Each structure stands twice: as C-alpha cells, then as structure tokens.
Amino acid sequence: MKSLEDLKKMREAALNKVQMREGGKDYRVVVGMATCGIAAGARPVLNRLVEETAANDYNCVVTQTGCIGMCIYEPIVEVFGKEGEHTTYIHVDPDKAARILEEHIKNGHVIEEYTVDAAVNGGK
Amino acid sequence: MMPDLATHLLEIIQNSIAAGARNVCIRVLESIVSNTIVMEVEDDGKGMSEETVRSVTDPFTTSRTTRKVGLGTSFLKGLTDACDGSLSIESELGKGTTVTAKVRRDHIDLPGMGDFGEMIMICIQGAEECDIRFEYGVDENRFLFDTAEVKEMLEGVSIAEPEILIWIRGYINEGIERVKEIGL
Numbered sequence: 001m002k003s004l005e006d007l008k009k010m011r012e013a014a015l016n017k018v019q020m021r022e023g024g025k026d027y028r029v030v031v032g033m034a035t036c037g038i039a040a041g042a043r044p045v046l047n048r049l050v051e052e053t054a055a056n057d058y059n060c061v062v063t064q065t066g067c068i069g070m071c072i073y074e075p076i077v078e079v080f081g082k083e084g085e086h087t088t089y090i091h092v093d094p095d096k097a098a099r100i101l102e103e104h105i106k107n108g109h110v111i112e113e114y115t116v117d118a119a120v121n122g123g124k
Numbered sequence: 125m126m127p128d129l130a131t132h133l134l135e136i137i138q139n140s141i142a143a144g145a146r147n148v149c150i151r152v153l154e155s156i157v158s159n160t161i162v163m164e165v166e167d168d169g170k171g172m173s174e175e176t177v178r179s180v181t182d183p184f185t186t187s188r189t190t191r192k193v194g195l196g197t198s199f200l201k202g203l204t205d206a207c208d209g210s211l212s213i214e215s216e217l218g219k220g221t222t223v224t225a226k227v228r229r230d231h232i233d234l235p236g237m238g239d240f241g242e243m244i245m246i247c248i249q250g251a252e253e254c255d256i257r258f259e260y261g262v263d264e265n266r267f268l269f270d271t272a273e274v275k276e277m278l279e280g281v282s283i284a285e286p287e288i289l290i291w292i293r294g295y296i297n298e299g300i301e302r303v304k305e306i307g308l
Contacts, residue, residue, distance in 0.1 A: 002295045007277040010288055014281045033138070033250060035195050038131060047242060050249065054286035062286065064250040 017057065027060035027105050028080040029053075034067035040074035041093065048094035049077070049101065058105045073116060079104055088116040126199050128238025129163065134246060135196030136165045136223050141251040143169025143221065148247075148254060152240065153261045159229045160209075168220040177215050200225055207231040241297035244269070245289045252284045258296065265306045267299035 031037065031046045049062045060079075070076060073090035077100060080086050087110050089100055096114055103109050112118055126132045133150060140148045145167035153162045172180065181201040197213070200223070204211040209227035227234055244258050248271060258269040274292065275283055282288070 002291065002298055004273060004277055006291060006295075007274060007288070010285075010291060011278050011281045014278075014285050014287065018281075033246065035135060038134065039126075043131070043134075043242065043246065046246060046249070050245070050286045050289050054290055062249070064246075 025059050025061050026082050027058075029060045029062045029101070029105070030065050030078040030080065031062070032066070032068060032074055032076040032078075033064040036067055036071035037074045037076065040071075042075040044094045045075045045077065045092050045097045048097045052098050052101050056101070056106070058101050060101070060105045070116070073119070076116075089114045090116045090119055126203075126235070128236045129161070129234075130238030130240050130243040132200050132203060132225075133163055133165065133240075134243045136200060137243075137247050137256075138250070139196055140165060140167035140169050140221065141247070141254055143167060143171070145169035145220065146254060147257070149257045149259070150244075151259045151261075152237075153259070154229060155263055156229070157263055160226055161229050161234075162224065162226045164222065164224045166220065166222040171217040171219050171221055172213075172215040173217055177213050180213060181211070197223070203227065203235075206233045239293075239297070240300060241293035241295070244296055245293040248292065249284050249289055252282065260296075260300050260303055262303050262306070265303045267296075267303045269296050269299065 029049060031042055031049065033042055033046065046062070046064070052058065053060060053062055065078075068076065070090070075092045077089045077092045077097060078086065079089070079100065087104070089096070089111070092100070092114070100111060100114065103111050126135065129152070133152070137148055137150065147168050149164075149166040151162070151164040155161075180197050183195055183198040201211050203209070204225050204227055207227035208231055209225060212224045213221065215221040240258070240260065244256060247256055256271045260267045271283060278288065
C-alpha cells in the first residue's frame with residue numbers, strides 16, 4: 001500500500017537525477033490534450049509517454065498543449081529540440097509514442113513516416 | 125461523447141485551469157443509499173458573467189479563439205440529461221466557478237467511471253502550479269488527495285517529474301479501491 005511517506009524516497013532519487021543531468025533537458029515532447037485530442041485517444045498516448053520517460057530517463061520533458069487546429073490528425077505529438085527544430089507526429093497511438101521516444105529522443109532520428117509532412121506529401 | 129466519467133471531468137477541470145484557477149477541488153461522491161453520483165469541480169478562476177453561464181452548455185459558446193465550438197460542458201449536459209440527472213453551474217466574475225453534475229448511479233446509459241488516478245495525473249502534469257484537491261466517496265467513506273500535501277513532501281522537487289506522476293496515479297487509484305471495498 002502506498003503512503004505519502006514514499007514521496008521522501010522519491011524526492012531523494014529525483015534530486016540525484018537532477019544533479020547528474022546538469023542543465024535542462026534537450027527535448028520537449030508536447031501532446032495535444034484539447035477535446036479533439038482526447039476524443040481521438042490522446043490520454044493513453046500521454047500516459048505511455050510519461051511511463052516510458054520515467055522508466056528510461058529519456059532526455060525530454062513531456063508537456064501538454066491545447067488544440068492547434070489540425071484536429072483531423074489527432075492524437076498529435078510535437079517534438080521540439082534545443083535549436084528550435086520541430087517535428088509534428090500525427091495519428092499517434094501508445095506504441096508509436098514509445099517508438100518516438102526511443103528513436104527520436106534517444107537516438108536522434110526523426111521517424112519520417114509518422115510525421116504530418118509524410119501524410120501531406122503522400123497525398124492523403 | 126466522452127468514454128467515461130473521468131474524461132468528462134477532465135474537460136471541466138481543463139476549463140478551470142484555462143480560467144486561471146490556482147485551486148481546484150474535485151469531488152466524486154457516489155451514494156448507494158440514494159442511488160446517485162455527484163461530480164463537482166470548484167475553482168477560484170476568473171469566473172463567468174450570468175450571461176455566459178446561461179449559454180455555456182451551448183456547443184457554439186467558447187472562450188477559445190482557434191475555433192468556434194466548445195464541447196466540454198455541452199457533453200456534460202448531454203450526460204446529465206441522458207442519465208436522469210441535473211447540471212448546475214454557479215459562477216461569479218473574479219471569484220470562481222462551481223460545476224455540479226448529478227446522475228442516477230444505476231442508469232443504463234451511464235458510462236463507466238474511468239481512471240480517476242490517470243485523470244488527476246494529467247491535470248497535474250498540465251498545470252503544475254495549480255493546487256488540486258480530489259475527494260472520492262462512497263456514502264460516508266472518503267478518500268482525500270491534495271497536491272499541496274505532496275508538494276510539501278517533495279520540498280522543491282517538481283510534482284510533474286514522471287516518476288512522481290505515476291506514483292500519484294497509483295496512490296489515487298488504490299485509495300479509490302479501498303473506499304469502494306469498505307462501501308460493499
């Protein structure tokens with residue numbers, strides 16, 4: 001059974017991690033959590049992103065945003081790099097989300113086939 | 125429509141956060157005795173005028189600027205209408221808003237409860253600076269969760285660290301299960 005006392009241990013662990021990291025994280029991973037995103041399945045996507053980031057200590061922060069006007073492509077996950085580079089992944093599901101973290105955040109490779117550019121240029 | 129009650133509430137809480145609330149109280153109170161579920165979201169956000177309150181369940185009312193529909197409160201009205209319930213919205217400009225939805229607990233059209241731990245986790249993740257209090261009850265039994273307490277324990281470590289968020293999700297869902305078991 002969990003108790004609030006658990007948080008003391010978690011606090012120590014989090015502090016150690018922050019010290020090891022020095023400076024902020026390199027990537028920002030942003031999930032669209034407006035009604036359109038949620039209706040399309042953004043909740044389990046966000047859940048998986050948080051779980052995988054915790055389990056693998058990926059070099060990113062996971063955050064939320066509202067509707068960005070491309071509801072047809074939801075769930076949408078945007079990845080922002082340190083130099084301002086920006087990738088928009090569309091129709092993301094939990095498994096795709098896990099792969100985005102592994103390939104893009106850990107290995108630094110954009111997964112072209114999941115991006116909005118691929119959908120638009122592919123004539124869909 | 126929304127798949128479960130937790131997602132309905134998530135939409136309402138997001139409105140509170142968009143209204144600049146610093147404190148949000150969420151109550152989900154089941155009563156087996158009176159065969160009702162009451163869900164309430166109370167915030168200290170910027171509030172609404174009487175006119176806005178009257179039109180807020182209209183899907184073509186929204187404060188957002190990216191488009192002209194707003195569905196959160198309309199969906200909730202749809203739910204209470206479908207499940208022998210009622211929806212009340214009390215608001216005062218500069219003070220805050222309280223949204224209370226009541227439904228019949230055994231109504232055949234009532235969706236499942238959903239994952240409240242996850243719902244609160246998502247709220248905290250989206251609005252770290254906001255204090256969220258969550259109360260869940262079955263008749264007289266209660267489970268209480270308050271981010272202010274958690275933040276105090278964490279002493280400066282962010283409540284939005286992924287490990288902490290996952291712990292919170294589990295803590296809340298355990299608490300809810302315990303209350304349900306006592307209630308049986």
